[in-house]
Amino acid sequence: MLVGTGPLTRTMAANAPQSIAAFSEGACVQIRALSGDRQLCLRLESMGLAVGKEVQVLKNSGRGLLLKTEFTRLAIRLSPAFMLQAVYAGHA
Amino acid sequence: MTEIITRAFKIAFAGNPNVGKSALINALAQTRLKVGNWPGVTVEKKEARMVYQEQLLHLVDLPGTYSLSPFTIEEQICRDFLLVEKPDLIVNVIDTSNLQKSLYLTLQLIEMGIPMLIALNMWDEFEARGYQLDIPAFSAALGVPVVATVGPTGLGCEDLKEQMLAAARQAQVPQRVPYPATVEKELEHLVKTIQRERYAEGVPLHWLALKLLEADNYSLQKIQALHGVDASQVAASHRQSLQSFYPDLDQSLSQHRQHFIAELVARVLQPPAEAPPDMTDRVDRLLLNEWTGIPAFLLILFGVFKLTFDISTPFIDWIDGFFNGFVARWVGLGLESLGAPVLLISLLQEGVLGGAGLVLTFVPLLMCLYLLLALLEESGYMARAAFLMDRFMYRFGLHGKAFVPLLVGFGCNVPAVYASRVLDNETDRKMTVAVMSFMSCGAKLPIYALFTAVFFRQYQAFVILGLYLLGIAVAIAWAVILRKTRFKADIPAFIMELPPYRIPTLRMLWGSIWLKTRSFIKQAGTVIAISMILLWSLVNLPYGVPPERTVLGYSARVMAPVFLPQGFGQHWEAVAAVLPGFMAKEMVVGTLGVVLSVQSEAETPAEPGFAPELMAQLVAFKDAFVAAGAAALGNLMPTPLMLEDDIESSLSAAVRQTFTPLSALAFMVFNLLLLSCISVVGAVVHEFGRQYMGFVLLITTGTAYVVSMLVYQLGRILGWS
Structure with a gap:
């Protein structure tokens, strides 16, 4: 189920970190954890996607995500070896 | 005028991708960058002297x-250069609009203990967005001189030159950002250990200590x-000892840097009262849209494909005619008048000039593609x-960007090899080039x-389409096989920054085109030209004997049994x-014509004469421009690169006697899957070295042999002839 699609689900999901792939396009989320391959995590942090950062989900096609943080747009393909946990922070 | 040089400084320009480093160096040095490769790899090394x-x-x-x-x-490469070459100064080029992200690298560069300067590049875009930056406060906080610049216009370059020289002369090392006291204490202990054991080998002590604390694989x-x-x-x-304070030490160190930033x-940054609309977001809504994104992508690629071949084809024809018609003819006439032997004239005309001509025919194609x-x-x-x-390519173990060289490969495999440079990762490039060969x-x-x-006049279009589809199917099969075998350990992660849309400058485009084309002529061109001379020897030696007694004819008779399973070895x-x-x-096709003894009439100018023929060549060159323009604007379908306009009926008859429909199909499949050309x-x-070339040659030749054999043998089982 996609969160961020209704007020109730938004409230319920507000404090529960989940995979960023669960958020719908347009949702603003806050990164809570980067897990998996250490090199990939470091790479993402250096590209501006660090824990605590607010990110907008521009595109979500399941595995492929387009995220925007400040003026940086990042295209990411998630895998079991690499996950991004986030919480809902609003809608653009 | 000779300039007096009193001292030399090595200055490294470092920064995130797409921040305009090359454009800034071009603007500073007022010259095009000199391009080579970093030792041992195919990553471009660009440098300039001023x-x-x-x-x-x-x-x-x-x-x-x-x-x-x-x-x-x-x-x-970037890290090794800074550690080993020890430049006198680092110019950290920053995209000012993306300050927060860029500063992560800045802090790491400061930790290297090398004098540094920050160029706040793309300052015009930053100001246009309504942002303001307190440059003195920013500079003071980092302890580094800061200059605002705009690479393409050269804004701030004079100031940057002055500051670069001053910073390099002063050689003042910036103060690194301190970590929490507990971390600093451990770092101090670690520095002492490194000093005592002499692990540093010229590497900055504190930096190495920090990397060891981070358990950095590379340093270990x-x-x-x-x-x-x-x-x-x-x-x-x-x-x-730090675990009790920081259970995840790496992430804590990273977060410390992020908090500081x-x-x-x-x-220091003052955002505008109201955020201006972002043009990139608007364009992306169309170009990355679920419904319009893929059609727009296919349309753009079709445009690239069409323009590359349509614009270059008239120039290719002109170069071909100029070398093989005009230059070869007049060189031949000149040598004849000097009494040179026929063998030498043929070698120069068909081998040397033919080879040089072939190399140069690729130049328009490559220049269009590179542009x-x-x-x-x-x-x-x-x-x-x-x-x-x-999403689509990943299923077959390929990177998304691999689509570009694969598509270009349908036109010509040579520019496709170079188009693979769009891929960042060498493994992905190698894999893409291996499967591209089947396009x-x-x-x-x-x-x-x-x-x-x-043989298939009624179903001509379907058979040709089927051959193209077979090539794609074999490429996909090999992509899956290679990803599960040779490139198993390197399943690529897809993390990519999408830069904002920008209009490239002509200077930037020309610089990119010229550098790559020059590199092709120098390196790949040599191999091609030598191979053409070798080919001439095969076809013509011993000189003057019938085709079956030339080296080629003899080799073909020896090799013929090898192709019996394909049906055309008889x-x-x-x-x-x-x-x-x-x-x-x-x-x-041309060789078939020669060995099947099909005669064709060579064209000779009606009024031979150097001046009229030269004039005709100049007119043809002008016509090539007109034809390129018309082809680019006029047709919707790409012009195929066919060197012969029509097929002679006598050749058709000879082919019918030599092949059966099934052996002809096997012959086409063999040529389809074989590597295109020398x-x-x-x-x-040029791109990957001889060893990898050997591998590509092996899989393409092996696949061509096996698949064409399967086609022939299965056809026979099904009762075809």
Whole structure:
């Protein structure tokens, strides 16, 4: 189920970190954890996607995500070896 | 005028990708960058030299990097250069609009203990967005001189030159950002250990200590290689004592840097009262849309494909005619008048000039392709295309960007090899080039045209389409096999920054086109030209004997049994056409004509004369421009690269006697899957070296042999002839 699609689900999901792939396009989320391959995590942090950062989900096609943080747009393909946990922070 | 140089400084330009480093160096040095490769890899090394106030400044453009914990080969190069070459100064080029992200690398560069300067590049875009930056406060907080610049216009470059020279002369090392006291204490202990054991080997002590604390794989491996010591044990106790404070030490150190950056940016950056609309977001809504994204992508790629071949075809024809018609003819006449032997004249005309002509015929094709690819890359679209295609390509173990070289491969495999440079990762490039070889290039079309016209006239289009689809299917199969075998350990992660859309400058585009084309002429061109001389020897020696007694004819008779399972080994003439096909597929039909003794009439000018013919060549050159313009604007379908206009009926008859429909199909499949030409060999050697070329040659030749054999044998089982 996609969160961020209704007020109730938004409230319920507000404090529960989940995979960023669960958020719908347009949702603003806050990164809570980067897990998996250490090199990939470091790479993402250096590209501006660090824990605590607010990110907008521009595109979500399941595995492929387009995220925007400040003026940086990042295209990411998630895998079991690499996950991004986030919480809902609003809608653009 | 001779300039007096009193001192030389090596200055490294480092920064994230797409921040305009190259454009800034071009603006500073007022010259095009000199391009080579970094030792041992195919990553471009760009550098320039300039004299300023009697000082020689050697500017080195380091590959774009996000951090100094290497993730890609480019990042490794950047880090190694800073550690080993020890430049006198680092110019950290920053995209000012993306200050917070850029500063992560800045902090790491400061930790290297090398004098530094920050160029706040793309300052015009930053101001246009309504942002303000307190530059003195920013500079003071980092302890580094700061200059605002705009690479393409040269704004701030004079100030930057002055500041660069001053900073390099003063050699003042910036103060690094301190970590929490507990971390600093452990770092101090670690520094002492490194000093005592002499692990540093010229590397900044504090930096190495920090890397060991972060358990940085790269540093651990270096120490292991140099000293045979497991350095992770050296840092283990220090990491352990910090575990109680920071359970995830790496992330805590990273977060510490991020907090410092966030606080600094909040202090010095003044955002506009109202955020201006972002043009990139608006364009992306169309180009990355679920419904319009893929059609727009296909339309753009169709445009690239069409323009590349349509614009270049008239120039290719002109160069071909100029070398093989005009130059070869007049060189021949000149040598004849000097009494040179016929053999020498033939060698020079067909071997040397033919080879040089062949190399140069690729130049318009490559220049068009490079221009269009540079437009896509510099405008920011290439990254989006990769994102769009990644979902599809990933299933076969390929990167999204691999789509570009694969598509170009349908036109010509040579530019496709170079188009693979759009891929960042060398492993992805190698894999893409290996499977790209199965894309049927334009030079193979005359073979299909001849054989389908003779044997499959009613189903000509379907057979040709089927051949193209077979090539794609084999490429996909090999992609899956290679990803599960040779490139198993390197399943690529897809993390890519999509830069904002920008209009590239003509200077930037020209610089990119010229540097790559020059490199092709120098390196791949040599291989191609030598191979053409070799081919001439095969076809013509011993000189003056019938085709079956030449080296080619003899070799074909010896090789013929090898092709019996494919059905065309019964006739040495068919095999004789295959052998030059290894050199160039354009030669297959022509060689068939020669060995099957089909006569064609050579054209001779009605009024021979140097001046009229030269004038005709100049007019033809002008016509090529007109034709290129008309072709680019007029047709909707790409012009195929067919060197022969029509197929002679006598050749058709001879082919019908030599092949059966089934052996003709096997012959076409064999040529479809075989490496296109010696030019591709030259390009792959140039890009990946001889060893990898050997591998590509092996899989393409092996696949061509096996699949064409299966086609023939299955056809026989099904009762076809």
